[in-house]
């Protein structure tokens with residue numbers, strides 16, 4: 001078994017608050033969130049950095065990150081925006097050697113809370129936070145299949 005903590009999460013051998021998974025990627029809450037709902041989207045197959053990631057998997061990583069960014073801006077979570085970020089390589093402060101896309105929900109006027117989150121990085125009610133993101137994703141699915149809903 002790999003020593004990689006994210007591979008252990010994919011295998012179910014390490015705990016995580018999952019919000020989404022498909023055949024290619026898995027998304028779960030960051031254990032030390034900078035902001036409420038800070039989520040990581042990772043490829044299920046180990047790739048240390050972007051040089052080891054195929055383009056299709058990279059596209060799927062962003063597709064899911066894009067959906068999570070939209071989901072947290074729905075009524076279930078009510079963020080006003082999101083930062084999506086990959087730290088690629090140690091020079092870019094990558095600390096876990098398994099590619100991951102950060103999705104950081106933002107709210108208007110959260111500048112000081114976000115700055116303190118960068119330092120404190122405390123997890124608060126992760127079950128509830130993960131459930132709210134899952135609800136936001138489910139609402140996107142409903143909107144996509146409901147002919148009366150304008151999905152923009």
Ligand code: 5GP
Pocket residue numbers: 005016017028029030031032033040086087093094095096097
């Ligand atoms: P990086 O600096 O490599 O872009 O970010 C790595 C992220 O992984 C950090 O935000 C850190 O809190 C998160 N992380 C590290 N170990 C674990 C873990 O075991 N579980 C979860 N859920 N997140 C982790």
Ligand code: ZN
Pocket residue numbers: 002004005006007008045046047097098
């Ligand atoms: Zn790994």
